[in-house]
Amino acid sequence: MKKPGIYLDKYLSLKAILLNLQASTKPALLQEMIDKLVNNKVIVNNKLIFQELWRREELGSTALAEGIALPHALLPDLSRPIIALGVHSRGIDFGHPEGHLTYVFLLILGNKDDPGLQLRLLAHACRLIKETDFVNQLKQVSTPQEALRVVEEAERKLA
Amino acid sequence: MKLLILILNKVEKLEEILEGFIDIGISGATIIDSIGMGHVLSEEVPIFAGLRFMFVGARPHNKTIFSVIKEEKESEALALIKKIIGDLNQPGTGIVFTIKLDRVEGLKPEI
Numbered sequence: 001m002k003k004p005g006i007y008l009d010k011y012l013s014l015k016a017i018l019l020n021l022q023a024s025t026k027p028a029l030l031q032e033m034i035d036k037l038v039n040n041k042v043i044v045n046n047k048l049i050f051q052e053l054w055r056r057e058e059l060g061s062t063a064l065a066e067g068i069a070l071p072h073a074l075l076p077d078l079s080r081p082i083i084a085l086g087v088h089s090r091g092i093d094f095g096h097p098e099g100h101l102t103y104v105f106l107l108i109l110g111n112k113d114d115p116g117l118q119l120r121l122l123a124h125a126c127r128l129i130k131e132t133d134f135v136n137q138l139k140q141v142s143t144p145q146e147a148l149r150v151v152e153e154a155e156r157k158l159a
Numbered sequence: 160m161k162l163l164i165l166i167l168n169k170v171e172k173l174e175e176i177l178e179g180f181i182d183i184g185i186s187g188a189t190i191i192d193s194i195g196m197g198h199v200l201s202e203e204v205p206i207f208a209g210l211r212f213m214f215v216g217a218r219p220h221n222k223t224i225f226s227v228i229k230e231e232k233e234s235e236a237l238a239l240i241k242k243i244i245g246d247l248n249q250p251g252t253g254i255v256f257t258i259k260l261d262r263v264e265g266l267k268p269e270i
Contacts, residue, residue: 074209118210119213
C-alpha cells in the first residue's frame, strides 16, 4: 500500500496516454494532445484549455533539459486534476532555452481553486524527472500500458 | 534557555525590534540576510513561473534573527515582536518560533 502523498499515476489514465504524437510545432503539439484527449473523452472540448496552456508557455517554455516538457494550466470547474502523457518519437522544438528537443509531454490540468495541489504535482514531477530514469524509459515504450508501468515503477522508486 | 528565531519579512522594522530587544533585556542577536523559498521558486525555477501569484504578499528578501534568550523572556519577546510587526498571520510580516536549548556556551552576560 502506498504511503499518503502525491502520485502522478493517481491522475493518469490509459486513455490519457498518447503515443505517436505527430505535430511538428509547439502550438500544434498542444492542440494535438487536446484533440486526442477530447476524442478519448478524457476532457471536454474547450478553447480555454489551449488558451491557458499557451498563456503559461508564453511566460517561459516548460521544456526541461531532460527531454520532457510540463505544459500545465489551472482551469475552472475541474473537480480533480487531469494528467496526460504524450510521447513524440522524433522530438520537437518546444522552446527549451538551449535548444534541447522535447520527446515526452506531461500535461497537467489543475483546478483553479486548488493551486497548491498544482504546485505539488509540478514539484513531484520535477523530482521524478531528476531522481529516476523515467523520461528515457518513456521514450522507448510502445503501448500505453507499458508507459503507465514506467510511471508506476518510477513512483515506487521515489517513494 | 531558548533559541528565538524570527524570519522578518517587514525588514524596515528590524531597527525597532532590536531596540525593543535591548529594552527588555535581550542584548545579543545574530542577523542574517535571507531569501524566501517562494521567491526562489517563482523567480529562479522557471517551471513554477505560472504559480508566482501564490507567493504574492511575501517579500522576496527578509532578515533572519537568531537570539538565545532566557525562558522567562520568551513571552515578552514574542509580545514585543507582534506589537511591532502586527498580525503574523498576514502575508509579508514574518514567522517567529522558539526552540528549547540543552546547552549554551559563549553567551555574553546580559546588560
